[in-house]
Amino acid sequence: MTPGAVALQAGLRRGWIEFRHTVTNPGQLVGWLFWPAIALVVMYFMRDSTVPGTDFSLGTQAVAGILGINTLFTGLVGLAFTLITDREDGTLLRAKATPNGMLGYVTGKVLAQAGITVAVLIILLVPVVLLFDGLSIGTVSSWVTLVWVLALGMLAILPVGAILGSLFRSTQGLVPIMVLIMALVGVSGVFYPLAALPEWLQWLAQVFPVYWLGLGLRAALLPDAMAVAEIGESWRYLEMIGVLGIWGIVGFLVAPGVLRRMARRESGSAVAARRESVARRAA
Structure with missing residues (x-):
């Protein structure tokens, strides 16, 4: 077996271990579920409002978009956050010191975050199905659409998360990115x-990709008749595939180039400086 194959195998094991640790840790799981759960509660109280021009519940229409936005945050921001954290505590430096360690490290991180994102979506779908009427989830085509939209969306957002995690030196640097994402959420047809x-x-x-991921989940979870509320009165699958594909x-x-550049700059002195900075912020 080649060194690269060994590193990939180690990455698969690492990804599974980190995924299992997160989904079996109540504190971490609640952290991922808290804000989307609050948003779903708000939408539940809006269920009697209707989408303009239809008699369909505005709350139910927004639910699919909320799941899409949470997928974006969990995948993109979650991966960026964990990369920055691992740089601060020296985990990434230890991976760099191991032959082909960066390949295994990045593989494990990406797979773990992708698994966490899917798990959170599945968990949130349970109360969504129970609380909101009008969802179209009883057909095979709905689930097929959900799977390929989610897969394509992950391919589009995870590399961006890796890039952001490589560029920023502290989690505080992600604050403007989160503000930008929230601004995009406001104009992306979610609410x-x-x-x-x-x-x-x-x-x-x-x-x-914020808009297209939300549109894809609406296409999967809402009746086809609700496409009338979208641009062009269509789910626009081809455009969705095109834009998400380009981002991916x-x-x-x-x-890969950004990650290699980040790895080259890692050193013991850099880790020590970041730890000192974190300690000063906490003081």
């Missing part, structure tokens, strides 16, 4: 149909 917003906001939202391709082209 209100994008077609009802000004045209320039529609174009802006369609550049980023660009991400996979850029991420």
Whole structure:
């Protein structure tokens, strides 16, 4: 077996161990579920409001988008956060010191975060199905759409998370990114149909994967008749595949170089300096 294959195998084991540790740790699991659960409660109390031009519940329509946004946060921000944290505590430096250690490390991190993202989505689907009427989840086509949209969405956002985790030296640096994501959420058709917003906001939202991931989950979970509330009165699968695919391709082209650059800069003195900085912030 080649050294690269051994590293990939180690990454698979690492990813499974980290995934299992997270989903069996009540504290960490609650941390991932808390904010989306709050959002779902808010949408439940909005269930009597309707999407403009239809008699469909606005709360139910927004639920699919909320699941998409949570997928984005768990996958993208979660991976970026864990990479930065591992740089601060020296975990990444130890991986760098092992032959092909970075390959195994990155493989494990990406797989663990992807698994956590899927697990959180599945857990949230349970109360969604019980509390919200009108969802279209009783057909094979709905589940097939959910699977491929989620897979494509993960391919689009995980490389971006790896890039952000490589560029920022502290978790505080992610604050502007989270603010930007929240701004995009506001104009991405999650809480209100994008077609009802000004045209320039529609174009802006369609550049980023936030909108397309939410649209894909709405296509999977809502009745086909609800496409009337979307731009072009369609789920626009081809455009969805195109935009998410472009983000994924660009991400996979850029991420390896950024990760290698980050690894080259890791040293014992750099880790010590970051630890001292963290200690000063905590004091």
